[in-house]
Amino acid sequence: MHPANNWLSKRALLSPSRTALIWKDQTWTFAELNKEAAQTAKRLRSLKLNEKPIALMIKNTGKAVVMIHAIQKLGVPAVLINNRLAIEEWTYQLSDCEAQLFIVEDSFLNKVKLAEISLKTVSLSELDKLPQAEEDMPVRSDICSIMYTSGTTGKPKGVLQTYGNHFASAVGSALNLGLHSDDVWLCAVPIFHISGYSILMRSAIYGNTVRLYENFDELEIDRDLKAGKGTMISVVTAMLTRLLKIRGNKSYHEQFRCMLLGGGPAPVHMVEECFNAGIPIFQTYGMTETSSQFATLAPEDSRRKIGSSGKPLFMNELMIVEEENEVCKPGESGEILVKGPNVTKGYLNRPQANAEAFQAGWFHTGDIGYLDEEGFLYVLDRRSDLIISGGENVYPAQIESVLSSHSKVSEAAVIGRKDKKWGEVPVAFVVKADPHLLADDLIAHCQDRLAAFKVPSEIYWIDELPRNASNKLLRRELKKKAGNDS
Template sequence: MTEQTMPFWLKQRALLTPGRTAVVGDGEQVTFGELNQRARRLAYFLAGLGVRRGDHVALLMTNRLLTVELIHAISYLGAVIVPLNTRLTPAELAWQLNDVEASLLIYDTAYGDKVEQLKDEVSCQICADSQLDGVNAGQVDDHQVSLVEHIALDDVHTIIYTSGTTGRPKGTLLTFGNHWWSAIGSSLNLGLHADDRWLCCLPLFHVSGLSILMRSVICGMTVVLHDKFDPQRVNEAIGRDKVTIISVVTAMLTAMLDTLSTERYPEHLRCVLLGGGPAPLPLLKACVSRSIPVYQTYGLTETASQIVTLSPDDILAKVGSAGKPLFPAQLRIVSDGQEMGAGQIGEIIVKGPNVTKGYYKREDATAQAIQDGWLYTGDLGYVDEDGFLYVVDRRNDLIISGGENVYPAEVESALLAHPDVKEAGVTAAPDPKWGAVPVAFIVTREGATLTEAELVAYCTQRLARYKVPKKIYFVSQLPRNASNKLLRRELRSLVQQERQPGAQG
């Protein structure tokens, strides 16, 4: 059977719509034609550094135009992109570089101190972004370098390391086909408008940010690129840059609403994709009341971003649902090998052409996570009688208290309904009687004088007694990753610290 191929994405997009704006960022507006030229010049330069087909090229970069150009340039050489989380320590970065067998690390000088500390621990070549200044095609003989003209959908495009909730992180293999079907599934669900502009304020090393670039080049959509998330700047950009779609997580959307100077966003904003775990109902209801088009979504690194999304037709009828699987995907809820019925909670498993083929050099983890083509996500949820998914929590975050299941996301939702609570995180604390009990970490709104007793009384009116937090800690901030997702595993560490003799409560 002949291998299925298609034209190289950026080259084909530049042929079809060369004058259409590809990226708005760094004070520039770059067309697809210009982006293609820049990526090709960078590819020739990287080839001069020895990058060849199949090599793993790591990027330790901020969100900037150069990062976008490098992503396409690396693919032009048939090499594999390895985006690195810029928040990692030098030791963590060195481990990932060695684990993925990187041949080259390209880094932003903003992270020069980290690279200086790790350089003696890795064997790969290292290149600073400053070395790419003034790159032009004349630096490498074009005739000696063959850029990719066609791609096979089964070829690996990216290796993205998971956050590693337990043990070492794993390098998730994402193929061109995974990214292709993610983009197509998203477009079939959300529709594709000629004037679409997708604001990317999520890091490009995260699959949620990277997938926006893939959709851009596949669908011919403009990306408005921000180097980091700033709620005021995002709100201003939605109006100024005519943003139609934005991807955020709960903490980001909450901050946006807190700084929004008007009651509503402009009508051209047609979709706020909300991911990163179960969203609190008070936030969703506030968005509905203000006519903010929030579409809850569910996805993982292993699914090349979203795999379940609420469609526009169901946004009001199914508040709190992540929706139904994207067109090419399938979804089941299972427990102990049995498929669950409507309303029954179990593990979410998914299948489809946007699901990873596995983990780099981790056959054991691959075999455990992917069985008969189904990806076992480790997340808990249920589907209602209409087939809509409701994500309950991470399986690892589930609290079993006296034999009862307590879902932290449900408790957090109740806490966030209090007007003085800005952020909430819930985790388990050991208990001699019940085995484990829920405890909460709270960030209050500025000027609030909330007490533990008041908040416990508030929860008692809204939750069964076993779900009410047995201890509440007031903190200045909650631990979050680079995509602003709450890190409950770090909350568990905080609980252990608080329980140490002499610790301050």
């Protein structure tokens, strides 16, 4: 059910004068944010809405945050569209979710016109001009948000995220990371993605400040982290790489207490570099289907368990199983299954995908990992990316980590290429940081650090790695380049 008490209303009642949001030179207290969201909700009501989802194509702006809260007040599911998608990708999502209304940031109106959709579309500033109506929604959905998966492995699926999922996620995170009343969470990840959206939900639930950035600019974030403008930040590997490159010798402010690193595998050398620089890094494992973090490495274990994504957060359970759903022993790798109140109740309109993903109450993540003797999770890779070479399992992420630790490498991606003798062999696509890098040097670097069957059989130089709109590596594109069919 939709919570009787909207989180933002409750928060505005409990701590009205605390700062809720900072965006550019604008600041909102919780009372102000709540008031604006309530007014926007009334304007939306004048459109005579039904219970079908409202789709949003927004940027990280103050107005967009107000809109997210306004839709929660209506009790209608919001579909968060990735604004970097191609026309056919987002129009597919609009029809798949059967949206009743499309709300877009003004600057996107042109591209929406180009798409020639029949769905009723309004811009944020057009909405501001609508009259405020009082009627309440007859039915309030328990679905808070719908987010499409990144489509890294196939066609994106709409993940249903309930209010209960977001609440459990926020509570589980706080019980691990702790709650400080003066916390300021820097949000430079997109709010249409679970990484950013969950920062907004935590803020309403905890009562802490969010400092929102329209884009990730490493110079700006570096400056703000050093000036003490934030105590926590969520980053993905690519962002952290850019931050480390420009950091220099000056440390981040002493009140900065959490660099939450998620979204994909993190090279161990990067985590080590953070330790050496005194950066409080917390590796986390989660996905759209778990409404953000599922497991996170607790501060006290960070150094001892480098490379681990920690233990499942409060109320969450995790299990590693082999092909036949046999539970793996510590150290044995298999598919990661998850269970808990932050796990989605399913994909929208996807009976087949739901039947495959949910079995006996467990959600099959499609990721491979193992637990050590103490129950710490190590995520290895996606099952679909696993390379089997001469009967040995080879995880691309491990080889990529070794390749990218070479000082003349900017980025690397590894895939399996079909091979008559071994079935598959790993081959690498490498973006040079230094044009003088030679394949032989890189191979020697790998030979020193990896078993022979993991050393790439071939290095392809590439200017840029193919990524999707969520900036995730598209290994299937590389497979085509390497001459594989799929």
